[in-house]
Amino acid sequence: MRQSGTQLLGEAIQVLKDAGVDDPARDARRLFAYALGVGADRLTLCLPEPVTEEAQAKFAQVIERRSRREPVSHIIGRRSFFGRDFVVSRDVLDPRPETEILVEIALQRRFSRLLDLGTGSGCILISLLAEMPNARGVGSDISAAACSVAARNAELHGVQDRAEILVSDWDDKIAGKFDLIVSNPPYIALSEMSQLSPEVRDWEPYGALTDGGDGLGAYRAICEAVPPLLIPGGRLMVEVGHKQGRSVADLFRFVGFEKVSIIPDLDSRDRVVMGEMPVAVV
Ligand SMILES: C[S@@+](CC[C@H](N)C(=O)[O-])C[C@H]1O[C@@H](n2cnc3c(N)ncnc32)[C@H](O)[C@@H]1O
Incomplete structure (x- = not known):
C-alpha cells in the first residue's frame, strides 16, 4: 500500500532517533529528498503525496544504511564545500x-x-583553483583511491587542466x-580515536584521521618537507586541531618560517597555522 511522504518521514525519523543519530529529522529529510530524486527545497511540497x-523501497534502504551510522554524504555520494558539491566515498x-x-x-x-x-577529495585544491x-x-595524497576521487572532482569543477593529482608520501x-x-593533514592523536562518533571512526579512512601517534607527526613531516618547495615569501598554511596551534606554530618557527600566526575559528578555537618563508636580504 502506498503511504504518504509525511507518514514515511515520521517513521524514518523514529528509526534514526532509536539508532542514536544526532539530528534524525534533518538526515531523514535529506535522505527522503534523495530517494524521491527532488531537491531538498521541494520536499515540503511532496510530503502530502503518496510515494x-x-x-x-529506496528510502527504506537508505534509512537502514543511515541507522548503521553510515554518513549521509556516503549514502548520497556528495558533500558540499565552499559553495560546491564534491564527490565523496569511503x-x-x-x-x-x-x-x-x-x-x-x-x-x-x-x-x-x-x-x-x-588532498583527499581535492576540496581545498579545487576550491582554491576555481576561485583563482x-x-x-x-x-597529492598517499592514497591512490583518494587521488582518483580528487581527479574526478577536478573534472567536475572544470579545473582538471590546471590541477595535477599525484600519489605521493x-x-x-x-x-x-x-x-x-x-x-589539512591527519591530526587526531591515536589516544583520541575512541572518542570519535561512529560516523567518523567507522566510516572515514583511518589514515585521513590519525597519524597513529600524538597527532603532530604529519606536521613534523610537512615542516621538514616544505621549505625547499616554497619560493622566498611563499606561504605555508595548515589546518590544526583546536589544542594544537602553539605546538604547530613552534614547529613552523623551528624550521625557519617568519610571520607565524595562529588563526582561530568562529568559536575562538585554534584552526589554522600559517607562516612565510623569509625573503633573502641581499
Ligand atoms: C584530514 S584528511 C584531509 C583531506 C582533504 N584535504 C580535506 O581537507 O578534506 C588528510 C589526508 O592526508 C592524507 N595523508 C595521510 N598521510 C599522508 C602522507 N604520508 N602523505 C600524503 N598524504 C597523506 C590522507 O590520505 C588524507 O586524504
Whole structure:
C-alpha cells in the first residue's frame, strides 16, 4: 500500500532517533529528498503525496544504511564545500565546514603555484583553483583511491587542466617551487580515536584521521618537507586541531618560517597555522 511522504518521514525519523543519530529529522529529510530524486527545497511540497513503491523501497534502504551510522554524504555520494558539491566515498575524508576557513585565508592574497599536501577529495585544491582562475596546482595524497576521487572532482569543477593529482608520501614525488602550500593533514592523536562518533571512526579512512601517534607527526613531516618547495615569501598554511596551534606554530618557527600566526575559528578555537618563508636580504 502506498503511504504518504509525511507518514514515511515520521517513521524514518523514529528509526534514526532509536539508532542514536544526532539530528534524525534533518538526515531523514535529506535522505527522503534523495530517494524521491527532488531537491531538498521541494520536499515540503511532496510530503502530502503518496510515494511510489520504488521511492519507498529506496528510502527504506537508505534509512537502514543511515541507522548503521553510515554518513549521509556516503549514502548520497556528495558533500558540499565552499559553495560546491564534491564527490565523496569511503576513500576520502568528508570535507568539513571548518576547513573552509583555510580556503578563505588562502584567498586573501594572490597565488599562482599551489600545492595541497594530503588532498583527499581535492576540496581545498579545487576550491582554491576555481576561485583563482590563473593559478595552477598540485594535489597529492598517499592514497591512490583518494587521488582518483580528487581527479574526478577536478573534472567536475572544470579545473582538471590546471590541477595535477599525484600519489605521493608527503613531498616524495613533488618537484618544483610553489608560492602557496596548504594542508589539512591527519591530526587526531591515536589516544583520541575512541572518542570519535561512529560516523567518523567507522566510516572515514583511518589514515585521513590519525597519524597513529600524538597527532603532530604529519606536521613534523610537512615542516621538514616544505621549505625547499616554497619560493622566498611563499606561504605555508595548515589546518590544526583546536589544542594544537602553539605546538604547530613552534614547529613552523623551528624550521625557519617568519610571520607565524595562529588563526582561530568562529568559536575562538585554534584552526589554522600559517607562516612565510623569509625573503633573502641581499
Ligand atoms: C584530514 S584528511 C584531509 C583531506 C582533504 N584535504 C580535506 O581537507 O578534506 C588528510 C589526508 O592526508 C592524507 N595523508 C595521510 N598521510 C599522508 C602522507 N604520508 N602523505 C600524503 N598524504 C597523506 C590522507 O590520505 C588524507 O586524504
